[in-house]
Amino acid sequence: MKAPISWLKDYVDINVSSKELADAMTMSGSKVEGIEVQGEEITSVVIGKILSLEKHPDADKLRVSKVDIGREVIQVVTGAPNVNVGDYIPVALVGATLPGGKKISKGKLRGIESEGMMCSIEELGLTREDFPDAPEDGVYIFNKEEELGKDVKEVFGINEEIIEFEITSNRPDCLSIIGLAREAAATLKTEFKKPAVKLKEEGDDASKYVSVEIKDADLCPRYTARVVKNVKIGPSPKWMRDRLKAAGVRPINNIVDITNYVMLEYGQPMHAFDIRDIKGSKIIVRRANDGEILKTLDDQDRKLDSSMLVIADEERAIAVAGVMGGANSEVRDNTDTIVFESANFNGTSVRLTAKKLGMRTEASARFEKGLDVENVEAAMNRAAELVEQLGIGTVCKGIIDCYHQNKEERTINLRVDKINDFLGTKISKEEMISILRMLEFEVDEKNMTVKVPSFRPDVEREADIAEEIARFYGYNNIEPTLLSGKAATLGKKTFKQSIEDLIKNTMIACGLSETYTYSFTSPKMFDKLNLPADSELRKAVVISNPLGEDYSVMRTTTIPDMLGVISTNYNRRIEGVRLFEMSYVYIPKSLPLNELPYEKSVLTLGMYGGVDFYDLKGVVEELMARLGIEDYDISPEKNNVVFHPGRTAVLSIKGEYVGVFGEVHPDVAEEFECPERTYIGVIEVEKLVNNASMNSEYTPLPKFPAVARDMALLVKDEIPVKQIEDIIKQRAGKILEEIKLFDVYKGKQVPEGMKSVAYSITFRASDRTLTDEDVNKAMKKILDGMKTNLGAELR
């Protein structure tokens, strides 16, 4: 809402600068977006009088003049053909600035020095619409004597300052000059000058000309009409046009301008009909018929339906209620008698209608917030007063008022102590009452009750009263306190939250950096992953109004996002990355969704560049170790379409699937423009949390020495080392401390189809020093086991 200061001053004494007012209003709840100072760009343009004019010696079209600017006489070279000696003209002095950033500097025109420039109306950013006496082409000439050297902005009246307010949706009353003036008065603690309308009503009875019937009172609690005869349509006066323009409304003609002026001033949208177009001289407020068509003022055919309210006559709709008038009843140049409408329409209905028709207007934006039923009449009378003031018509006697609602009066208890306890303040009863009265709340001091004014539908209960008091007491005058003993709670992360943090920290310690990706994705990703048509992952929660197909389903897997990030980095020629993300996937329990989906937390790993499967596996093992999970298993996975069939493993804990990791299938890597050797993993966090253990009990350091033995075995190539290790574990007995694989070799000296696997096995007893015999026995058992189970021999 743009409020010109001069307009606010009609209703409130403002004793501070616009900047100070803006700051104060912001702090009392009317947030200021900015201050616009009209003519800010115009500086050092003053009134001058042409004393002499002589032909330029070297240029046919230029003349050299002496101009009196009061304190001195300057020489100006001008090309303007229309000026004469004795004319009073606007002259921009050296150093002056003009709209559009133009600057005047001292210079020579064809060898003759010029100390300024005579200005046209356009050069001052004004229009001939507002200054019809200005020449079409040439310097503006004042039509009377003016004070020499005076700033032209004062003479032209370019001095308005406009504050733009951001009004919250609960305060439609502040979408008006009067509402803002009331707030300003309470903010500055100055007088609010309540509007007092005086009407002559020189015409005959309005009821002779038109009648009103409300058919759907649920959508229109009140409708008022006034009739104005002998209307003289024309432009409205400059002051009114200036204010409208300053507030951002385009002037049209005097009648339409009055309706807009009143809307801005009172916050009540109005409309004017040409009475000739009201068939049967009867205004009917009714729901539209389905399929009914009305051409609105913007020349668009609007197809209406029965959820919308229209203003109609006996034959047809003539306006969409609260949104826009119809072209069929528009005020024209030859209009003689008009009907003003000032009405109250149901906010929700107007909002939905405007939305459906795709035409949010100044009027609908106000109605949709719910306007004051009582304001309807005041605004109507103000419009009539303006007609009389401007002398553009005869206002008929009386107001036609259809009012279908019982006056609602809200009274709220004012408990001074309760409010102070709530705010944490010690505001006196007197101060509270004074604040409320400034805002036009009626306070009954005997019963300590407050009557809420009709224009404040947002105030319903004591908390709302407390806000009004706090706003003007000053939010920042409230003493900061710190709950002192109230709401005492422990403040500890839950086990789950601690484990989740531990997982993240372990990933970071492993050299992985954290990513954040969007949780919605494109259904095309499922195809890019080569998922079969019946894959469970394809069953995703679908957004009904997405930003686009790429963001249209909630992800059921994070793999495409991780591959996307890898691809981004790879395509930017980054040698390698190691990444992780902790995020959710959204698994519907049924489709279409009738209950909330399961939001499953997953840890996603991704890496490429100088890494292989075992780097990724190392991260997984490190994680298991950090979480204290011991009975996990990592086994080959050949059937996951996203992964390389020979380089992928499944992680399970106590036999339950927990995750999968490995090299991305080359088809998928190619599809996502990732490097061929890309490694990813997806691990379910909830299962990690369920199996994690934080009891890290101390194990005493060994007191007796260890014995290490190396062994190199020849085994068949296809035997996984895990089998060898399982045998060692089974056979070595209690004295086994550690198995370390240190070499796997195929090639020279190893027969085709075989491999050499070398282990260092450490033995230790906790209660004695091991003898050679102890260890030899264990080694023999191990080697026997190798032979019988795997046919493996020492190399």
Next chain:
Amino acid sequence: MKEQLNSIRMQAEQELSNVGTITELENLRVKYLGKKGELTTVLRGMGSLSPEERPVIGQLANEIREALEAKIDKAKEELSKKERLNKLEKEVIDVTMPGKRKMLGKKHPLSIVLDEIKEVFLGMGYEIAEGPEVELDYYNFEALNIPKNHPARDVQDTFYINENILLRTQTSPVQIRVMENKKPPIKIICPGRVYRSDAVDATHSPIFHQVEGLVVDKGVTMGDLVGTLKLFAKSLFGEKTEIRLRPHHFPFTEPSAEVDVSCWNCGGSGCRVCKNEGWIEILGAGMVHPKVLEVCGIDPEVYSGFAFGLGVERTAMGRFNIDDMRLLYENDIRFLRQF
């Protein structure tokens, strides 16, 4: 014999002065003092001496041995010092060559800020609550005093799944879920991901993160809200940070406020970061609306509470001077490694 001994001594001392390495020194020691050394050999001939001469010669021999030993030891010490120095000189490396760094992983800037916020509130005894992102309309709007067709729903452009299920537009629904399930005292923060249908640009993202705070108990005041936010701002942005509350409107709080912090860049004097305002808006806050308490079965005549919420992206962008929100979701490793 005496002459013989003295000449051995002189000879040994002369050779000693020419020794250059520890090995030569060792050879010399063996040559004179070893079991088959010259001195030993001479001493073996002591038997042929008269009893009067024996102690004199014996004493002389011992003196010579001791003197030689002492000289050899000293020479050895000097030689090893020299050799150590030589060795050190040969071992000079170029310390300006790059170190062998471990590539540490980095926390995402949003996590850094989220964790800092969590730390501050955990320290004040807050618990961390969580709730679903795919949420019921009831929790996201209705229970928060935003009925169907409320104009506030237009402001928050919502992604809907169907009529009753949506992507939460704020973390506030967690408030309701907590209050439905727990009696006061309640003191929680709920960090989380929220959704609004804003097209992606430098300052907008359809997905972003909020942290919501909620305190409900007997006697909780607006002063407590102001004090809490002040402490929070100082913890997050530095001890000198001030806050400013401006009245505002949220359907689920009354009174409501927008909260500015003094600019972390200029401290309030005005700069590019705060657009010369000196203040930067980071929080929305207010006293929990009595209707919201009632919906959750909490009597507003007995209990009161405050709530606040802040955007994590904006805070992170401010903290790290990040000028484009898209960077946060693009995950270029060169960006991620900077934090």
